Amino acid sequence: MPAFEDTIFEFVRDAELDLATRFDADIVYFNSEIRMHVFQWFREVIEKLAARENKKEAIAIFLTTPGGEATAAEKLVEVVRYHYSLVYFVVPVAAMSAGTIFCMSGDKIYMDYSSSLGPIDPQVPDRDGRLLVPALGHLDKLNDILEKSKDNSITPVEFEWVMRQDFAMLRFYEQAKDLSVALLEDWLVRYKFKDWVTQRTHNKGAPVTDDEKRVRARDIAELLSSNGQWHAHGRMIGINKLRELLRLDIDDFGEDIDLRKSVRRYNDTLSGYLSQSRISTFIYSGLI
Secondary structure, X not given: OOHHHHHHHHHHHHHHHHHHHHHOOEEEEEEOOEOHHHHHHHHHHHHHHHOOOOOOOEEEEEEEEOOEOHHHHHHHHHHHHHHOOEEEEEOOOEEOOHHHHHHOOOOEEEEOOOXXXXXXXXXXXXXXXXXXXXXXXXXXXXXXXXXXXXXXXOOHHHHHHXXXXXXXXXXXXXXXXXXXXXHHHHHHHHXXXXXXXXXXXXXXXXXXXXHHHHHHHHHHHHHHOOHHHHOOOOOOEOHHHHHHOOOOOOEEHHHOHHHHHHHHHHHHHHHHHHHHHOOOOEEXXXXX
C-alpha cells in the first residue's frame, strides 16, 4: 500500500476506534450498491468482526448507498442478525431505496440534518438482467392508463404502450413492491418497535399492542413506497420529514458536536479516498 494510503487508513482507524467507543459497538463501513455481488465480501467482513475475542454486542453500520435490490438487503440482514443482537445504522449522507429498507432492520437509525433516506421504490433487473430499473414507475404508469381506459380517454399511443408490456415482468414488479413492504413491516415490528411499550401521543401511557405496531409499520411502509407522496425515485427524505410525516424515531448524531465531528471525520475521509481512487464498492472495518 502506498505511503499516502497508509497515512489515510491510519487516520481512518483512529476515527473508527473513537466511534467504536462512542457507540459501544463494532464498526463497519459500507459504501456500495446493495446487490448480491457484494454479499460474500460483506459476509466475510461481518464474520471476521464477530470472531474477535473482544466482539461487541452491537454493530454500527456506516451506510452510503444509491440503493439496489430488496432481496439482497434481506440477505445482508440475515448475516448481520445472525452475529449481532443490536444493529445500528449511521447515515452520514444518504442511503436510498434498498438502503432505506436495510436501515429499517436496525434497532436504531442515526442521521443528522444533512442526512437522507429515500423512497423504497424497489430496483429490479430489466428484461436483459443487466440494469436495475425502478418498479413503481412502471406500475404507476400502467395504473394511470388503466384508469383512463374506464372513460375511453386512453390515447392510441398509450394503448400501443400497454400492448407492448411484458405482463410477467409487471407481475415481477408488483412482487418486488410487496416484498419491500413486507420486509419493512416485519423488521420495524421486530427490531425498531421492540422497545415501544406505551403510547407517546394518542392515549398517552396506554400499552402498545402488537397489532398497533403492525399497523404503524404498515403505514410507514406504504408511505415510503408511495410515488404519489414523493414524486421521484431519487427524492431525498431528511430527518425532519421522517420524524414528522412518518413519525419514525431517528437519533440525531448532530446533537452531539463531538460525535458529529467523529462521524464526518471517519466517513468523509473514506468517501474522499474512494472518490479519488474511483472505487464504487467498498466494505471495510479497521477492527479486523
